[in-house]
Amino acid sequence: MNLPATIRTRTEAETALIEAFDATEHLLRGACDLRAAAMAHFSAIGLPNRRVESWHYTDLRAMLREAAPIRAPDSFTLARAHELLQGPGGQTHAIRLLVLNGAYRPDLSDLADLPAGVAVTSLSDELVAGDPEVLTALVGEGQGGDDAVVALNAALMQDGIVVRVAPGAEIERPLALVNMMSGGAPHAAFVRSLVIVGAGARVRLTETTTACTPAATQANEAMVLKIGDRANVDYVTRVFAQGEGAIAVHSLLATVGADAHFNAFCFMPEVGLARRQIFARLNGRRSNVRFGGLSLLRGRQHADTTLVVEHVAPDCTSREFFRHILDHESTGVFQGKVVVRPNAQKTDGAMKSQAIMLGDDAVMNNKPELEIFADDVVCGHGATVGQLDDDQIFYLQARGLPREEAESLLLEAFANEALDLIADEKLRARFIDDTKAWLAQRGAK
Amino acid sequence: MLEVKNLHVSIGDRKILDGLNLTVKNGEVAAIMGPNGTGKSTLSYVIAGRPDYEVAEGEILLDGVNLLDMDTTERANAGVFLAFQYPLEIPGVATMTFLKAALNAQARARGQKELQTPDFMKKVRDAAQKLGVKQDMLKRPLNVGFSGGEKKRMEILQMALLQPKLGILDETDSGLDIDALRVVAEGVNALRSKDRSFLVITHYQRLLDYIKPDTVHVMARGKIARSGGPELALELEKSGYAEFIGEAA
Incomplete structure (x- = not known):
């Protein structure tokens, strides 16, 4: 018998997260109603577990034994952060925008290099200012609204970066959003960023997370991406959970206008426990979106890619192409759902997931799904697992x-x-x- | 020198080679002929070290060293080269990348210096030109989308670059038109030398018009049924294999 979620016993981690909200609510800036509603939702449903279909293969409730404190350890040195930023992973060709331990740091960002047509602000400043555009965009169209981790992110979001790309702007250098955690001791960061790309604009975005020293970091990151008509957006994410016991969940909430191009890729190498979830909605006609990813796993690592792509408008094309290499006892998850709404005639969708198993004890869970409510569409999916x-x-x-x-x-x-x-x-x-x-x-x- | 002694090989429950003996001297080109299903390809795979086969008895000596004690890689490094009947397609691996990896792996295994990229490029281009391998093919993933003839040329190109002691051509003539056959045969002939032996496996005399063998061996029922000079191939062309199947039985 399924017990209603509200009356089951809370885990230690769930209790700690709820208490963390109560204890820090006064420190979290702005969007009080939004946060309170999100926390109420989280309190009611708790951490996702096997019984939640979209989390069936990643039982976060069982896996998250302890919720790490949100406050970063004091051992952190700014010098180490600088060192990392200059290193080979520093993406020196990009314009860097840095969030450090959950707080946007203009002083460590390349603001002087920002070209005309790009405006960057801090999410928490925007929340305090209560800009209706930002508040509306942040809730988006309610995508992922039921998801406990997205709700937790909304309740506890410390800060993040808000980027506005002006209509028609063509941005040459990539914008690199870097979420840096000090590491050293376990700590958590809740970051939410918002990128609004104006009509006809062209921009490349990268988003990476890193820790100054390896640790059991817990990163709950969300990116809200609003892509205007005729815009062209390239977006690459590298999900990071590299310390022993590290956990990362990255959620992308994207809406795409008409005649737009959106190409999103996610790289997940060496992740302790990571999940990338994509909630994308194609609202305008004739848009073209592509989601891709590569996960490299060994030991007992676990990487989950779960996506829901909703075709709302007609004449759009979507492609999903994900690959896993699984060594030892690692686990890969791919759950891809393409939904074609009744009006989305002439939808062209193709989804493919392929995995190579190197370890005898590795596990790959493939779950492609099509939900089609229109009658004139071409949609397919394929999943292979082999050696x-x-x-x-x-x-x-x-x-x-x-x-x-x-x-x-x-x-x-x-x-x-x-x-x-x-x-x-x-x-x-x-x-x-x-x-x-x-x-x-x-x-x- | 290659010496195959009393070789017994099976795959699963099926016995394929049944006490095969064969000697190929340095500098010799030995043709192996015979009807379908007599174990010609098996012989080539077993010499090269394909893992699926079970060798119950026998030895394969190359210059006195038993190849059966080595894995596939070690045999290649010892100088065995198998030109495949059906060369494998390797999607995503650029032909040049593969050629460089192979040359460098063999150089390393022999304690030689790896080739510098400009020298490597020159070497490959020269060899490719002689075999009519287009530059465009070298940029494509290995054998992917190549025609049958292109694949066989690529095999001979690899052999020319790797300079083996023993070249095994497993039905290299299959799927080739007459022009391609001539180019491939010329490529092989250019590699003939007093230090290098060849095992040329074929069904037909035709290939042997272009690659003149020193010896011809007829295989039937898992062993050599008869050996002779080039005249044996001509005789086979006239009389067929029926009598040899009888002889071996």
Whole structure:
């Protein structure tokens, strides 16, 4: 028998999160009603678990034993942050916008480089100012509204970055939103950013999270992306949960206007426990969206990609292409749902998820779904799970490549076909290098 | 020198090679002919070290060293090269990347220096030109979308670059038109030398018009049924294989 969620016992983590809200509510700036409503929703449903269909394969209630404190440890040094920002992952070709331990830091952001047509502000400032545009946009169209983690993010959002790209603006350099956590000791960050791309504008966005020192960080991040008519947006996310016991949930809430292009990619290498969830809605005709991703997992790592793409307007095209490489006892999850609303005639949708299993104990859960309420559409999905091809390995070995090198070459090719979806060449090259390093580490064992 | 001694091989419950003996001297081109299903391809795979086969008995010696003690990679590095009957397509791996990986792997295994990129590029371009391999093919993923003839040329290109001690051509003539056959045969002939042996597996005399063998061996029922000189191939062309199947049985 299913007990109503409200009367089941709360876990320690749930209690701690609710108490954290009560204790810090006075410190959280602005949007009091929104926060209170979101917290009430979270209190009622608790952390997502196996019984919640969209979280069936990632039982966060069981996995999140302890909710880390929101306050960052004192051991953090600004020097280390600077060092990281200058490092090879620093994306020096991009305009960096930094959130440090949940607070937007204009002093560590490249504001001087901002071109005309881009305005950047702090989310918490906007919430305090109560700008109706921001408040409305932040709630969006209620996508992901039922989701407990999105609700938790809305209740506890500390800060984030609000970017407005003016209509018609063509932004050459990518905007890199960096969420940095000090690490060292377990701590949590709740960050929500909002990017409003005006009609006909063109922009490339990257969003990465990093910790100055490895730790069991808990990152709950949300990106609200409002894409105007005829806009062209490239968006690359790298989900980070690299310390032992680290957890990250990244939620994308996107709405797309008419005649727009939206290309989103998510890279998840070496994540302890990570989930990327996408709630995308195609509201305007003739838009073209593409979602892609690559997850590289080993040990007992767990990566979940769950997406809901809703075709509301007719004549739109959506493509989803996700790949996993799973070693050891790692777990991959892909749940893709494409919904075609009654008016969305002439929808063209294709979804593909492919996984290579390297470990005998690795698990891949593939759940593609189509919900179609219009009658004149072309929609398909495919999911494959397999191992490396022995014949290909034999062929490569017969040319003198050691087995590990043959495997790496094939895996690299498999990964690169996903990474090819990234438009930003420099970023793609970096992720290709990261993949090579991941494979080299595998070979070294 | 290649010496195959009393080789017994099966796959699952099926016995394929049944006490096969064969010697190929340095510099010799040995043709292996025979009807379908007599184990010609199995012999080539077993020499190259394909893992699916079970070797119950016997030895395969290359210059006195038993290949059966080595894995596939080690055999390649010892100088075995198998030109596949059906070369594998490797999506996502650029042909140049693969060629470089193979050359460097073999150089490393032999304690030699890896080639610098400009030298490597020159070497590949020169070899490609001789075999009529277009530059465009080198940029594409390995064998993906190549025609049958292009795949076979790519095999010979690899052999030319890797300079093996023993080249095994497994039905390299299958799927080739007459012009392609000539180009491929010329590529093989250019590699003939007193230090290199070839095992040329074919059904037909035609290939042997272009690659003149020193010896011809007829395989039937998992062993060599008869050996002779080039005249044996001509004789087979006239009389067919029926009598050899009888002989072996």
